[in-house]
Amino acid sequence: xxxxxxxxxxxxxxxxxxxxxCAASGFTFNGYSLNWVRQAPGKGLEWVSSISxxxxxxxxxxxxxxxxxxxxxxxQNSLYLQMxxxxxxxxxxxxxxxxGTYGSxxxxxxxxxxxxxxxxxxxx
Amino acid sequence: DIQxxxxxxxxxxxxxxxxxxxxxxxxxxxxxxxxxxxxxxxxPKVLIHRASSLESGVPSRFNGSGSGTDFTLxxxxxxxxxxxxxxxxxxxxxxxxxxxxTKLEIK
Numbered sequence: 001x002x003x004x005x006x007x008x009x010x011x012x013x014x015x016x017x018x019x020x021x022c023a024a025s026g027f028t029f030n031g032y033s034l035n036w037v038r039q040a041p042g043k044g045l046e047w048v049s050s051i052s053x054x055x056x057x058x059x060x061x062x063x064x065x066x067x068x069x070x071x072x073x074x075x076q077n078s079l080y081l082q083m084x085x086x087x088x089x090x091x092x093x094x095x096x097x098x099x100g101t102y103g104s105x106x107x108x109x110x111x112x113x114x115x116x117x118x119x120x121x122x123x124x
Numbered sequence: 125d126i127q128x129x130x131x132x133x134x135x136x137x138x139x140x141x142x143x144x145x146x147x148x149x150x151x152x153x154x155x156x157x158x159x160x161x162x163x164x165x166x167x168p169k170v171l172i173h174r175a176s177s178l179e180s181g182v183p184s185r186f187n188g189s190g191s192g193t194d195f196t197l198x199x200x201x202x203x204x205x206x207x208x209x210x211x212x213x214x215x216x217x218x219x220x221x222x223x224x225x226t227k228l229e230i231k
Contacts, residue, residue: 044211044223044225045168045222045225046222047220047221050218060219062219095167095168100170108215108217110170110174110213110215111168111170111213114167114169116167
């Protein structure tokens, strides 16, 4: 069974930093691209960032580019999101998400497995 | 960026009804379109990918269609478990984008 477990969320002041982690199990971790998707309270879904199997292809939403950094450790079956210069509008539940297609490269794929999410609150 | 617009934003229906949600993209996404269901306090769950491919384990009352810029999700014979919020998502190009959501409510 695919499992994605996020951690690292919490309350942080504006301009602060936070590092989210996602521990994966139940599948061949290095065979799948991964993403972070967020959802502000009471709002819709927003894709944040994507990283390919070997970290060769990385993409960011304009809203976080230059402030957030996605990374992965295939030896540890873990995905990360380093978030700097946080703003109130970054307040959201952050989901770790696996794509539905196996393989490397910059291929198109839907999201087939989601973690339970971790809440990040940016407030003074 | 490709914008995704869903309609309606809210839909009231009864168990047993057939409902249709539409999703329109500002430019062609071919058939790289997925539909997700989300219940309060839970993570989204994929229902349909590649516009019309039913995800494994998803009941056949869910049907997706369309290509290019216009897509539909149809649910036939609504069950109590289907009352939730539905999102479309294009994955044709980055940044991947979602529709604003359609909340399916019990009439």
